[in-house]
Amino acid sequence: MSDHIYKRHNKSLLLYHLVCPIKYRRSILTEEVSKCVVQTCSEIEFRYDIYFVEVGLDENHVHFLVQSVPMYSPKQIVQTVKSIIAREVFRFHPEVKEQLWGGQFWSDGYYVNTVDQYANEEVIIAYLKNQGKQKEYKQIHSSQLRLFE
Secondary structure (H helix, E strand, O other): OOOOEEOOOOEEOEEEEEEEEEHHHOOOOOHHHHHHHHHHHHHHHHHOOEEEEEEEEOOOEEEEEEEEOOOOOHHHHHHHHHHHHHHHHHHHOHHHHHHOOOOOOEOOOOEEEEOOOOOOHHHHHHHHHOOOOOOOOOOOOOOOOOOOO
C-alpha cells in the first residue's frame, strides 16, 4: 500500500494509472529494452517527485502505476516519463530507433486514470504484474452446447 508524501505545506496521496503505447504499436519491448525501461523509471524517481509503484510491460505498450505530488499535473508526469524513457532507450538500444523509422519511441496519445488507494490499487498492481504473460485458455464446458437438438 502506498504511503502519503509529506512536503513542507502539504500531505498527498495521488496515484495515477498511465498507459503509453509504443509508436505504430510495434512489438519492440524485448527483454533488454524492458530492463532499460524499468531501470530508467528508477532513475526518474531520484530526480523528480514521481514514484513508480509498479511497471507492467507488454510487447507494444507500457502500464505505469505512478505516485506523485500535486505540483505535477498528470500531463506533466506523462511528458516527463515518456521523454526520459525514450531518450535512454534510444541511447542504449540504437536498433530500436531503426525499427521505429519516424524517430519517436512513443505514440502521441496516452491513457491516464486516477486510482483509489483503498479499493483499486491492489487490483491494478495484480493486473500490471500479469502484463505480457500468455493467458491460458480454460475450458468451462466439456461438450459443445447446441441450440436445437
